[in-house]
Amino acid sequence: MILFVSLFSSPAVAGEFSGYAEAKGFVYPERARGQSPSVDGWGTLFNKWEEKLGEARLTASLRGEWLSTDDQGVRLLDPADRHFRRPPFSVQDFWLRLPLSPEIDLQMGRFQLGWGKTDGYSPADAFLPRDLTDPYADEKLPLWALRLSGQKGDVRYEAVGCPVTTPWRLPVLGSRNAPINGEIPRGVSLREMDSSPPVLGFGAIRLLATFGQWDVGGWVRAGIRPAPILEFRTDQAVETSGGIEIPVERRYAEEEGIGIELSRVVGAWVIRGEVAGLFSRNDHLGNAAIGSLSAEKAFGDGTLLMTLAGNAIDPPVDEILLFDRAILPALITAWTRTEEWGEWKTVWSVGLKHGDGLVKAELSYNITDVWKLTMGGEAPYGSGAGGFGALDAARRLRMAIRRSW
Amino acid sequence: MSNKKTMVTSLVVIAAVISALLAGTVFAAPDARALLKESENRHRSKTQQYSGNLAVVNREGKVRKKGWKSYRQGYAGDAKTLTRFTDPPEVKEVGFLSISRPAGQNDDQWLYLPSMKRERRIAAQDRDASFVGTDFNYEDMEEFDHEKYRVTLQGEQTVDGQPCYVIAAFPLEGAGRSVYEKKILYLRKDILYLLRMDLYRKGDKQPSKIFTLSDLQHLEGHWVAKKWEMSDLRKGSRTTVVLDRISYDKPQPVGRFTLQNLNREGGD
Numbered sequence: 001m002i003l004f005v006s007l008f009s010s011p012a013v014a015g016e017f018s019g020y021a022e023a024k025g026f027v028y029p030e031r032a033r034g035q036s037p038s039v040d041g042w043g044t045l046f047n048k049w050e051e052k053l054g055e056a057r058l059t060a061s062l063r064g065e066w067l068s069t070d071d072q073g074v075r076l077l078d079p080a081d082r083h084f085r086r087p088p089f090s091v092q093d094f095w096l097r098l099p100l101s102p103e104i105d106l107q108m109g110r111f112q113l114g115w116g117k118t119d120g121y122s123p124a125d126a127f128l129p130r131d132l133t134d135p136y137a138d139e140k141l142p143l144w145a146l147r148l149s150g151q152k153g154d155v156r157y158e159a160v161g162c163p164v165t166t167p168w169r170l171p172v173l174g175s176r177n178a179p180i181n182g183e184i185p186r187g188v189s190l191r192e193m194d195s196s197p198p199v200l201g202f203g204a205i206r207l208l209a210t211f212g213q214w215d216v217g218g219w220v221r222a223g224i225r226p227a228p229i230l231e232f233r234t235d236q237a238v239e240t241s242g243g244i245e246i247p248v249e250r251r252y253a254e255e256e257g258i259g260i261e262l263s264r265v266v267g268a269w270v271i272r273g274e275v276a277g278l279f280s281r282n283d284h285l286g287n288a289a290i291g292s293l294s295a296e297k298a299f300g301d302g303t304l305l306m307t308l309a310g311n312a313i314d315p316p317v318d319e320i321l322l323f324d325r326a327i328l329p330a331l332i333t334a335w336t337r338t339e340e341w342g343e344w345k346t347v348w349s350v351g352l353k354h355g356d357g358l359v360k361a362e363l364s365y366n367i368t369d370v371w372k373l374t375m376g377g378e379a380p381y382g383s384g385a386g387g388f389g390a391l392d393a394a395r396r397l398r399m400a401i402r403r404s405w
Numbered sequence: 406m407s408n409k410k411t412m413v414t415s416l417v418v419i420a421a422v423i424s425a426l427l428a429g430t431v432f433a434a435p436d437a438r439a440l441l442k443e444s445e446n447r448h449r450s451k452t453q454q455y456s457g458n459l460a461v462v463n464r465e466g467k468v469r470k471k472g473w474k475s476y477r478q479g480y481a482g483d484a485k486t487l488t489r490f491t492d493p494p495e496v497k498e499v500g501f502l503s504i505s506r507p508a509g510q511n512d513d514q515w516l517y518l519p520s521m522k523r524e525r526r527i528a529a530q531d532r533d534a535s536f537v538g539t540d541f542n543y544e545d546m547e548e549f550d551h552e553k554y555r556v557t558l559q560g561e562q563t564v565d566g567q568p569c570y571v572i573a574a575f576p577l578e579g580a581g582r583s584v585y586e587k588k589i590l591y592l593r594k595d596i597l598y599l600l601r602m603d604l605y606r607k608g609d610k611q612p613s614k615i616f617t618l619s620d621l622q623h624l625e626g627h628w629v630a631k632k633w634e635m636s637d638l639r640k641g642s643r644t645t646v647v648l649d650r651i652s653y654d655k656p657q658p659v660g661r662f663t664l665q666n667l668n669r670e671g672g673d
Contacts, residue, residue, distance in 0.1 A: 018494050050671050057671050102659040105669065114522030151665035215526065265528045298531035338538060340463045340642065369469055369493040404494035
């Protein structure tokens with residue numbers, strides 16, 4: 001690792017070069033089903049290269065990882081992130097941005113999108129693929145997509161075409177990180193079927209405008225919803241020496257969505273709101289009417305953020321299987337603060353339906369400008385019928401050290 | 406010939422007397438507003454751009470360094486500024502866009518955070534928050550617009566060996582929210598350039614922060630302080646900025662000072 005760091009941290013090629021190496025350790029006070037280890041490790045090496053080609057910009061990055069858990073896939077490289085496990089190497093950025101005019105950009109390749117206005121939970125962001133290998137990291141997966149974006153006066157516009165579906169990545173079913181852990185009876189094991197996700201992804205258009213203290217926006221999208229619906233094929237269950245094994249399929253539904261975003265500075269607060277109607281002809285997914293409202297206020301070098309999100313339509317199937325909607329309705333409160341020595345944050349999320357919740361705390365210490373030590377912990381609690389409480393066995397303490405360049 | 410010469414001499418004398426009278430109205434008993442207007446006129450430039458190396462030194466003497474580049478179009482009351490951090494890696498690509506608003510309103514400000522891939526609006530009340538871990542807050546990042554203040558000349562004082570006018574500036578009621586109750590400006594008398602500003606938070610008898618400008622140079626027809634220092638007297642920390650690669654009146658690309666550009670990953 002040190003050799004890699006020293007090799008890559010020297011600017012041997014043109015353009016800008018940046019990245020980091022990080023080692024993380026997790027300690028779990030509880031062993032899920034008597035099998036999961038009490039200590040896990042995770043190592044990451046990330047390198048990014050950025051080059052300006054006239055007015056165009058080319059960016060490429062590669063992430064190499066080692067995980068001590070079963071969540072690491074066997075495929076060395078999965079460029080489109082379509083496999084259901086996290087590969088040792090993955091392409092995080094590989095995009096070219098061409099200015100078609102001073103105010104219009106065309107971006108093509110693999111990149112991340114961030115659309116939503118409300119932090120914590122945003123219906124506009126909900127369709128973007130997530131990697132739940134670490135269920136608390138809220139990591140978005142990049143997409144292979146084409147994006148046209150521009151601004152005319154106070155109006156911004158964006159059109160995205162994602163020709164290839166990048167599916168959500170779920171933790172190993174039956175592990176402590178999988179929300180359905182508590183639902184599996186003893187003597188039953190799950191065999192995940194690596195069914196191929198659909199090829200076509202989605203298309204979306206978004207408009208944003210700023211009028212004084214108001215920011216307003218709207219979006220529409222149609223295509224494949226990248227969060228899979230799990231289907232337990234009990235009809236195909238087989239008896240093995242270890243008990244009953246049930247195959248689990250992943251299915252992907254089509255969904256259309258329309259959303260409105262509003263935000264406004266109101267005195268000391270920034271108020272943001274989103275509503276979205278999501279429509280699917282798939283019986284296992286159904287429709288949703290999701291709204292979120294957030295209020296943010298600064299206190300010195302700290303920020304308090306509260307987000308309330310809910311779905312006016314009850315999901316037609318087990319909520320736990322609809323991972324992204326399982327926590328709704330929820331209240332998310334986050335307090336972050338920057339200090340001279342680093343920063344800290346605490347987050348308290350409450351599932352209002354089942355009374356389950358999640359308390360997170362993190363403290364980062366800047367040893368130098370490039371070395372950072374982070375300590376934290378996540379403690380889900382409450383009813384196992386709720387999205388947070390279902391992660392009860394995954395409560396943990398963690399420590400990470402990062403060297404950036 | 407003699408009459409003609411006498412007439413020319415008389416006109417020169419009259420002109421000199423009128424000039425002296427006019428000058429006297431400004432400089433014999435200078436008015437703070439007139440001085441600030443004159444200062445603004447003298448130092449106005451269409452655009453400015455520079456890269457900056459910034460060092461934050463805390464009470465214990467621990468040093469944190471950052472690099473940024475900054476672009477400005479317009480000046481004071483009609484300024485648009487885009488700032489983009491270049492290092493260290495933790496803040497690389499963080500962007501800040503500030504657009505001046507007329508007197509009575511706070512500037513519009515947005516911060517782009519690469520981790521979120523979108524901008525965040527800075528509420529007026531956030532103006533006291535630290536700007537990316539420095540001793541500058543968001544209000545300090547705005548250019549001083551004297552029209553948003555009631556100003557009075559308080560006298561003269563020497564700063565760094567230079568005689569200066571001392572001007573007190575009080576935020577006007579209804580001119581937008583200010584972090585400060587009072588700002589004391591020290592304008593160098595000969596070139597009317599700001600050398601120091603004492604910043605008083607509300608209710609404070611002593612300045613809570615002192616902003617000093619030094620290493621003045623005359624570049625491309627404009628005076629510029631190549632070194633800035635913001636000392637936070639409460640925290641005991643200071644942030645020093647050294648400007649580099651400064652240029653003036655360079656045409657800025659259309660759309661540089663837009664939210665579209667602020668959100669361009671890896672962009673200027």
